[in-house]
Amino acid sequence: xxxxxxxxxxxxxxxxxxxxxxxxxxxxxxxxxxxxxxxxxxxxxxxxxxxxxxxxxxxxxxxxxxxxxxxxxxxxxxxxxxxxxxxxxxxxxxxxxxxxxxxxxxxxxxxxxxxxxxxxxxxxxxxxxxxxxxxxxxxxxxxxxxxxxxxxxxxxxxxxxxxxxxxxxxxxxxxxxxxxxxxxxxxxxxxxxxxxxxxxxxxxxxxxxxxxxxxxxxxxxxxxxxxxxxxxxxxxxxxxxxxxxxxxxxxxxxxxxxxxxxxxxxxxxxxxxxxxxxxxxxxxxxxxxxxxxxxxxxxxxxxxxxxxxxxxxxxxxxxxxxxxxxxxxxxxxxxxxxxxxxxxxxxxxxxxxxxxxxxxxxxxxxxxxxxxxxxxxxxxxxxxxxxxxxxxxxxxxxxxxxxxxxxxxxxxxxxxxxxxxxxxxxxxxxxxxxxxxxxxxxxxxxxxxxxxxxxxxxx
Ligand code: ARG
Numbered sequence: 001x002x003x004x005x006x007x008x009x010x011x012x013x014x015x016x017x018x019x020x021x022x023x024x025x026x027x028x029x030x031x032x033x034x035x036x037x038x039x040x041x042x043x044x045x046x047x048x049x050x051x052x053x054x055x056x057x058x059x060x061x062x063x064x065x066x067x068x069x070x071x072x073x074x075x076x077x078x079x080x081x082x083x084x085x086x087x088x089x090x091x092x093x094x095x096x097x098x099x100x101x102x103x104x105x106x107x108x109x110x111x112x113x114x115x116x117x118x119x120x121x122x123x124x125x126x127x128x129x130x131x132x133x134x135x136x137x138x139x140x141x142x143x144x145x146x147x148x149x150x151x152x153x154x155x156x157x158x159x160x161x162x163x164x165x166x167x168x169x170x171x172x173x174x175x176x177x178x179x180x181x182x183x184x185x186x187x188x189x190x191x192x193x194x195x196x197x198x199x200x201x202x203x204x205x206x207x208x209x210x211x212x213x214x215x216x217x218x219x220x221x222x223x224x225x226x227x228x229x230x231x232x233x234x235x236x237x238x239x240x241x242x243x244x245x246x247x248x249x250x251x252x253x254x255x256x257x258x259x260x261x262x263x264x265x266x267x268x269x270x271x272x273x274x275x276x277x278x279x280x281x282x283x284x285x286x287x288x289x290x291x292x293x294x295x296x297x298x299x300x301x302x303x304x305x306x307x308x309x310x311x312x313x314x315x316x317x318x319x320x321x322x323x324x325x326x327x328x329x330x331x332x333x334x335x336x337x338x339x340x341x342x343x344x345x346x347x348x349x350x351x352x353x354x355x356x357x358x359x360x361x362x363x364x365x366x367x368x369x370x371x372x373x374x375x376x377x378x379x380x381x382x383x384x385x386x387x388x389x390x391x392x393x394x395x396x397x398x399x400x401x402x403x404x405x406x407x408x409x410x411x412x413x414x415x416x417x418x419x420x421x422x423x424x425x426x427x428x429x430x431x432x433x434x435x436x437x438x439x440x441x442x443x444x445x446x447x448x449x450x451x452x453x454x455x456x457x458x459x
Contacts, residue, residue, distance in 0.1 A: 004088050023085040023324050028078040030086045033121035035067045040217040045107050048207045055101050062098035087111050110201035112231040112319040117197040126334050133341035140345045141175040142453045152428050153358035164366050164428045169441040172449045177250040192236045195220035199227035202318040231319045234326050241305040244333040248298035255291040262288050267357045272350035290347045297340050304329035362428050364403035370425040380417050388415045
């Protein structure tokens with residue numbers, strides 16, 4: 001296989017070096033983007049008077065034939081190929097089809113602006129698919145939140161029982177983090193959808209290329225403003241990987257809650273068999289492997305991000321071969337999320353909840369704040385009421401009884417502000433319904449969240 005750059009070389013590449021240098025084993029997946037970019041480039045150099053109409057048509061027809069050939073069986077297309085990279089592969093296949101005229105396609109172009117363009121076009125397509133998968137996950141959480149809005153459970157801070165909430169409120173808390181991830185993805189898309197093509201190797205294109213028309217042909221929103229920057233700018237990859245990492249972090253926190261709640265000690269949720277696995281040794285075991293892998297993938301995504309940033313650090317100006325190392329972390333992150341998001345959705349849609357177990361975990365201590373608030377409503381400053389209820393907690397512990405069973409006389413010995421009507425606070429539903437301010441756990445506030453998310457999903 002002769003490389004695209006063979007002319008000035010007398011000696012052969014060491015086979016080990018060829019293997020080390022090659023990116024086709026992973027960049028093959030840019031084939032469609034590479035062909036799309038080349039079709040547009042053929043048009044651009046025809047516009048610049050560098051191709052006749054006939055040459056342009058031969059090249060474009062040839063490229064489309066190569067596209068059809070690969071599309072027919074992408075898995076088989078690259079099996080025996082020894083080309084250096086996807087750009088060499090496509091050019092070789094084009095030459096085999098249409099002959100010497102294929103040699104005109106690379107006029108004014110470098111693989112440096114070509115690969116940067118391919119990667120952007122490819123990622124742009126992936127962003128659309130990931131957004132769909134993420135939206136489906138948010139929809140699943142929202143649907144459950146609506147269907148199971150009656151269910152109450154303990155809310156925790158520091159993993160200690162804190163205040164009662166709706167199960168739906170918890171579900172939506174994660175849906176909102178994922179919705180921010182969708183918004184962030186939409187924000188970064190314009191940074192991806194910029195056209196480097198027409199930058200040449202580093203100094204720009206010497207022919208009169210209409211880059212604005214080229215950008216329009218490729219659906220890019222902007223043209224890169226500096227050729228030196230354009231061929232080495234991988235900010236869009238770094239941004240995407242940060243996005244992926246943060247989504248991974250969000251998924252891991254969601255998974256961790258469910259793993260804990262699926263333990264026998266909590267027993268709030270039961271994961272479906274379809275998303276669990278067993279132990280090879282202990283016959284009784286049913287492990288939440290889907291959720292554990294979801295939690296674990298956050299580490300891998302973080303590794304992709306740190307790997308890329310480390311590669312970019314300190315690189316000299318313009319293209320350096322180090323930049324070939326941008327692809328594998330990016331592909332890994334996309335592949336990871338393409339599998340992770342549907343699994344998260346499947347696990348969420350199929351798990352069953354145990355409202356009885358959640359209810360059993362609702363202890364009176366979760367209503368201590370409500371008792372303090374009842375004093376506040378009688379005019380006691382909150383700092384004082386907080387302290388008084390703390391004494392009630394102490395008293396209940398001393399008496400070995402639930403908070404609600406501390407006798408009124410004992411309460412009034414702590415403070416004369418306690419009265420018999422305050423017994424109304426010992427009601428979990430009532431407590432939750434008090435949290436009706438926007439963003440709270442009360443039914444109307446949760447319903448407003450559901451409506452807001454549905455609106456965002458419909459956009
Ligand atoms: N395979 C290369 C990459 O992925 C393509 C660009 C090669 N450019 C060069 N000047 N050698 O970065």
